[in-house]
Amino acid sequence: MPRMLDVSDEVRAEIGDDEANRLLAGENAPGSYDCTSCRTPGDSEAERTSTVLFIGDETAVLAFAHATCLPSQIVQVTEEQLQGAVRSISGDRVDPNPEKAVPEQAVLGVTSGLVLIAGELHPALVVEPTAPIVRPGATDVGDDFLPLLIEQGFMPVTELTEVPPVLHGWSVLLAMGQLHAVLQPGPTGGQPVAWWQAHQPLQVTESWRAAANKHQQVLMFAAPVGSIGRQPREDLLRDAIDKAAANGKLVASAMPLAGT
Secondary structure (H helix, E strand, C coil): CCCCEECCHHHHHHHCHHHHHHHHHCCCCCCEEECCCCCCEEECCCCCEEEEEEECCCCEEEEEEECCCCCCEEEECCHHHHHHHHHHHHCCCCCCCCCCCCCCCCCEEEEEEEEEECCEEEEEEEEEECCCCCCCCCCCCCCCHHHHHHHHCCEECCCCCCCCCECCCCEEEEECCEEEEEEECCCCCCCCEEEEEEEEEEECCHHHHHHHHHHCEEEEEECCCCCCCCCCCHHHHHHHHHHHHHCCCCEEEEEEEEEC
16 A cells, blocks of 8 residues: 655655655555654554655664654764664664674763853753763873864853854754754765764753744753763753853854754
């Protein structure tokens, strides 16, 4: 039975006409699926469904989403993020190289909260890795997280007295009221790629979403591992941000909001 699938031109170009036609004819597409965006069940025989192609360094995974959640598109991710997406889609643990011992890599922890600057509340994301970030190819054991971000255009912050400048080309993807990704410019200036992507979309509060829609931008603060920590309340989060700034361990930028 034909499926109610949307296959964008870019997805068709990547998977080929034959595969796209088989999907549309219902040969390779599942009837029921878990939406890769909202994680609730969908039915490609009864409702419009988007094909979403996750492309990593060596692997590509085709997923499905309600057309009301996401359009059919290609999402460029790292191989590690792709395996996380596979786990999210399938619910299974996936080891692409079971015979290859890989040291555990740092994960970016992301916390959302409202930050008061100059008397106005702004939606913010606070990013802190779980381990030191070293420059690719580096042999020392230092932490290059902030220098790498400064090279991308983030600004060092010593106190939160004004909104940081906009970092052009970057954006925060919010879809159906959930946080999906932080996007950065593509390596060749083409389609943005995910700098950070949630393995499962993160819920944000109604007040955070309202502030994001009001300002049409999100502030992003980043600090090295151990600088801020996971704070249970926004006042404690603000105290930790202020302390990191005073210690010279905070960079920030404002990013346009993508989605709603």
